[in-house]
Amino acid sequence: MENPNASGVLSRLAGLLPASRFMRGPAQLAAYESDGLTAFQVKPLAVVVPETQDEVIALVRFCHAEKLPFVARGSGTSLSGGSLPVHGGIVIALNRLNRIVRLDPGQRIAVVEPGVINTAVTLAAQPYGLHYAPDPSSQSICTIGGNVAFNSGGAHCLKYGMTSNHVLGLKAVLASGEVVEFGGASREQIGPDWTGLFVGNEGLFGVALEITLQLLPRAEKFHTVLAGYRTLEQAGDAVSAIVASGLLPGAIEIMDALALEAAVAAVHAEYPPGCEAVLIVELEGPREVVEADRVRLDAIIAASKPVEARPARDAAERLAIWKGRKSAFSAVGRLSPDFIVQDGVVPRRRLGEALRKISAWSGELGLRCANVFHAGDGNLHPLILYDGRQPDGLARAEAFAGRILKMCVEMGGSITGEHGVGVEKRDYLPAMFSADEIDCMKRVRGAFDPLGIANPGKMFPEAGAPALTQHGLHPLEKAGVISRE
Amino acid sequence: MNLASILAPTSLEELSATVRSTPRVVAVGAGTKARLTHVSADFIRISTARLSGIVEYDPSEFTFTALAGTPLREIVATLGERGQSLPFDPLLVASGATIGGTVAAGLSGPGRFRFGGLRDFILGVRFVDGEGRLLRMGGKVVKNAAGFDFPKFFVGSLGRFGVLGEITFKVFPRPATTRTLRLEAKDAAAMIKLFAEAGNSRWELDALEASPGENAVWVRLAGPAAALDVLAQEILARYPGTSLPAAAAAELWQRVGEFSWAHAGGVLAKVALTPEQVTEFSAVVRANPQARSWVSAGGNLGFISLPPGASLPSLPWPALALRGAGLLWPGVRPRFDIMRAVKVALDPLNRFPNLDD
Ligand SMILES: Cc1cc2nc3c(=O)[nH]c(=O)nc-3n(C[C@H](O)[C@H](O)[C@H](O)COP(=O)(O)OP(=O)(O)OC[C@H]3O[C@@H](n4cnc5c(N)ncnc54)[C@H](O)[C@@H]3O)c2cc1C
Numbered sequence: 119m120e121n122p123n124a125s126g127v128l129s130r131l132a133g134l135l136p137a138s139r140f141m142r143g144p145a146q147l148a149a150y151e152s153d154g155l156t157a158f159q160v161k162p163l164a165v166v167v168p169e170t171q172d173e174v175i176a177l178v179r180f181c182h183a184e185k186l187p188f189v190a191r192g193s194g195t196s197l198s199g200g201s202l203p204v205h206g207g208i209v210i211a212l213n214r215l216n217r218i219v220r221l222d223p224g225q226r227i228a229v230v231e232p233g234v235i236n237t238a239v240t241l242a243a244q245p246y247g248l249h250y251a252p253d254p255s256s257q258s259i260c261t262i263g264g265n266v267a268f269n270s271g272g273a274h275c276l277k278y279g280m281t282s283n284h285v286l287g288l289k290a291v292l293a294s295g296e297v298v299e300f301g302g303a304s305r306e307q308i309g310p311d312w313t314g315l316f317v318g319n320e321g322l323f324g325v326a327l328e329i330t331l332q333l334l335p336r337a338e339k340f341h342t343v344l345a346g347y348r349t350l351e352q353a354g355d356a357v358s359a360i361v362a363s364g365l366l367p368g369a370i371e372i373m374d375a376l377a378l379e380a381a382v383a384a385v386h387a388e389y390p391p392g393c394e395a396v397l398i399v400e401l402e403g404p405r406e407v408v409e410a411d412r413v414r415l416d417a418i419i420a421a422s423k424p425v426e427a428r429p430a431r432d433a434a435e436r437l438a439i440w441k442g443r444k445s446a447f448s449a450v451g452r453l454s455p456d457f458i459v460q461d462g463v464v465p466r467r468r469l470g471e472a473l474r475k476i477s478a479w480s481g482e483l484g485l486r487c488a489n490v491f492h493a494g495d496g497n498l499h500p501l502i503l504y505d506g507r508q509p510d511g512l513a514r515a516e517a518f519a520g521r522i523l524k525m526c527v528e529m530g531g532s533i534t535g536e537h538g539v540g541v542e543k544r545d546y547l548p549a550m551f552s553a554d555e556i557d558c559m560k561r562v563r564g565a566f567d568p569l570g571i572a573n574p575g576k577m578f579p580e581a582g583a584p585a586l587t588q589h590g591l592h593p594l595e596k597a598g599v600i601s602r603e
Numbered sequence: 604m605n606l607a608s609i610l611a612p613t614s615l616e617e618l619s620a621t622v623r624s625t626p627r628v629v630a631v632g633a634g635t636k637a638r639l640t641h642v643s644a645d646f647i648r649i650s651t652a653r654l655s656g657i658v659e660y661d662p663s664e665f666t667f668t669a670l671a672g673t674p675l676r677e678i679v680a681t682l683g684e685r686g687q688s689l690p691f692d693p694l695l696v697a698s699g700a701t702i703g704g705t706v707a708a709g710l711s712g713p714g715r716f717r718f719g720g721l722r723d724f725i726l727g728v729r730f731v732d733g734e735g736r737l738l739r740m741g742g743k744v745v746k747n748a749a750g751f752d753f754p755k756f757f758v759g760s761l762g763r764f765g766v767l768g769e770i771t772f773k774v775f776p777r778p779a780t781t782r783t784l785r786l787e788a789k790d791a792a793a794m795i796k797l798f799a800e801a802g803n804s805r806w807e808l809d810a811l812e813a814s815p816g817e818n819a820v821w822v823r824l825a826g827p828a829a830a831l832d833v834l835a836q837e838i839l840a841r842y843p844g845t846s847l848p849a850a851a852a853a854e855l856w857q858r859v860g861e862f863s864w865a866h867a868g869g870v871l872a873k874v875a876l877t878p879e880q881v882t883e884f885s886a887v888v889r890a891n892p893q894a895r896s897w898v899s900a901g902g903n904l905g906f907i908s909l910p911p912g913a914s915l916p917s918l919p920w921p922a923l924a925l926r927g928a929g930l931l932w933p934g935v936r937p938r939f940d941i942m943r944a945v946k947v948a949l950d951p952l953n954r955f956p957n958l959d960d
Pocket of ligand 1 (some may be wrong): 154155156189190191192193194195196197199200201211230232233252253255256260261262263264265266267268269270271272273320321324325326536537573
């Protein structure tokens with residue numbers, strides 16, 4: 119389709135926007151061919167870059183009228199192929215809808231357009247002592263629209279929940295062409311929670327145009343402890359003891375030996391020597407509360423017999439602890455030419471068992487696996503290292519990843535805690551949900567998108583579709599712009 | 604299956620069989636929010652009374668799963684024995700409300716101020732759709748992003764899209780102690796100022812409630828005792844008020860939780876507000892000499908009550924009547940085609956009442 123007039127649809131589409139914001143050239147399209155699931159590329163027919171909500175509405179209505187598939191796109195950091203273009207479809211790039219429409223410190227809310235970057239919300243709220251709680255590791259680059267579509271998480275989910283718990287309302291243009299407003303500025307909802315249903319739809323319902331977020335006061339004080347343990351088991355036992363104590367830490371994270379090795383190499387993080395696991399626990403709140411709670415936490419950690427426990431003495435030490443933690447994944451990527459990142463959830467009490475299985479499979483398959491995880495949530499992020507140049511390298515790694523996901527389901531957990539189903543895990547959805555349940559989801563999807571034009575081919579299994587996986591670093595990670603959790 | 608079990612199924616399988624066997628059905632719990640199931644007489648009422656009990660509870664997971672008809676009282680007691688709670692303070696516990704009815708009504712209590720409402724703690728549901736299929740959505744672990752978030756959608760769904768059979772929740776450890784302070788707020792403007800200042804403060808309040816009729820704002824702190832003493836002093840140094848003795852505090856939270864401030868047997872509605880709308884809300888209430896009101900969640904939620912037989916004025920905010928005759932939706936209600944389309948998707952035979960009923 120070299121000739122812009124080759125396709126009537128595309129030339130009519132081009133009429134909706136100035137030429138500079140309608141892209142068809144191969145070089146222009148290349149930047150949109152894949153997302154964080156970098157192994158896969160699909161060339162879209164065109165990329166359109168609206169600047170106003172009205173333009174988005176017109177584009178979606180056009181797609182509806184023409185039965186033209188579209189994929190909404192924020193920053194393209196989805197790790198499950200959520201923003202991978204679809205064959206014969208267009209990409210609606212939303213980065214230029216990046217206005218913070220309103221920030222009301224008295225009511226602690228921000229109303230933003232979908233292209234606003236996650237950290238930009240907190241930056242705007244900071245002068246008022248407020249912040250936006252969800253903190254995916256990609257937060258310096260990913261958009262609120264992407265976060266809403268994927269119900270993204272981060273390191274603080276046990277206490278503060280996911281994106282959905284912070285979205286009070288939204289305006290969207292549905293794939294049917296209807297413009298809707300769900301919820302509002304109140305923290306209370308009346309009637310069915312339409313906002314809650316929309317968040318996490320993975321781009322299958324339509325395009326979010328304006329999102330009302332709740333902001334929280336910034337905690338006055340933090341107490342962050344890093345404790346090293348001889349064995350992973352001991353670190354896991356410490357987590358159980360903390361959870362049983364009645365404390366509610368803001369974050370409980372674990373890194374295993376391989377992840378530690380990588381963080382040491384990458385950001386010169388320093389950990390107690392001879393440890394197979396490091397536990398990071400953070401308390402936060404008013405200083406008097408944190409002072410009282412830290413006495414209890416320190417006692418629990420001391421009783422758990424760590425090799426060494428290091429409380430951060432100041433903000434710089436706290437940041438260093440988090441830097442090591444947040445760099446771990448991209449750091450692991452440097453140990454190996456290729457890797458697969460997995461995201462699964464097991465009940466917390468079965469974490470030890472899950473890790474033992476992963477370690478046994480690692481030996482059996484001859485593949486190294488680093489573990490960095492949100493221990494408080496039972497959210498595992500195993501990173502499987504392999505060499506794609508070996509003939510069966512990728513296949514073995516995929517088999518390993520598949521075993522882990524099946525294990526998560528068998529243990530009563532989930533195939534995804536925060537990265538979503540996308541294309542990557544669509545074949546695993548039936549492991550968690552029955553045919554009737556998937557049918558029910560499809561019917562609801564059909565209500566929002568009767569023609570099946572919004573991000574088709576995602577979330578639901580499709581016969582004959584290739585199984586996909588993620589391997590390798592996101593280009594932005596290679597550049598050191600973002601890191602992965 | 605005998606008639607009694609048809610009207611009060613004892614298992615989820617019976618629940619789905621019951622739904623399949625009746626052309627028009629509405630599920631009822633303990634009837635503490637009677638307006639929600641006050642639908643036309645041709646609806647067969649399915650009671651969840653015998654669909655009761657906690658089916659799974661592992662304190663170390665911070666989760667439990669209970670059948671829809673389980674009384675909140677049982678849940679609160681069971682969690683309490685293990686030092687845990689539902690942080691949003693479910694309402695009408697002593698009155699006998701069930702967990703299923705609480706989800707369907709979308710009701711959260713004062714504790715919703717700190718960590719969010721019921722919607723922020725629901726993790727999974729099993730429900731029967733309009734075709735009588737027993738379906739499971741969401742998950743049983745504290746974190747899960749697989750599939751659409753039906754559990755949240757069912758919060759406030761009033762049994763119009765499906766019958767809830769079983770629900771999984773996230774819970775938190777219960778704070779060691781609480782302190783309740785009563786602060787003065789001479790008018791709505793003072794109240795709103797207090798909501799903003801206290802809500803943005805370093806104190807991390809557990810609850811922030813107000814009674815416009817009493818010119819009072821109540822603040823609850825939760826955490827280690829020694830810390831709360833200091834925070835309470837700081838708050839009282841800034842605002843005129845008093846610290847409530849434990850018995851008085853317990854009495855207050857009971858009054859809020861059971862709506863004993865409201866008219867017995869009267870009309871009761873909940874209203875979604877923003878803090879700045881509290882001025883107008885108070886004015887609407889004052890304009891009706893019989894009306895009583897309560898403001899919850901730092902001005903995000905209002906309740907309005909009228910004596911039996913009285914009817915609510917039409918309200919300029921989203922609102923839902925919980926008790927009394929009169930409109931189910933006394934406030935503004937946006938309507939979109941998608942709402943109808945989702946109803947058709949989940950209940951193609953129109954077995955459950957419509958949202959308008
Ligand atoms: C290095 C790295 C670290 C990461 N860390 C985390 C983490 O800690 N936690 C976590 O949860 N995720 C993490 N992710 C995954 C990813 O960042 C999140 O899923 C993020 O929310 C995607 O945002 P985005 O703007 O890049 O969206 P995109 O990738 O562009 O899009 C994601 C999905 O959202 C849809 N979408 C985008 N905008 C809209 C809109 N306005 N309306 C409707 N649908 C829309 C797209 O169609 C697509 O399906 C990480 C990714 C990387 C690369």
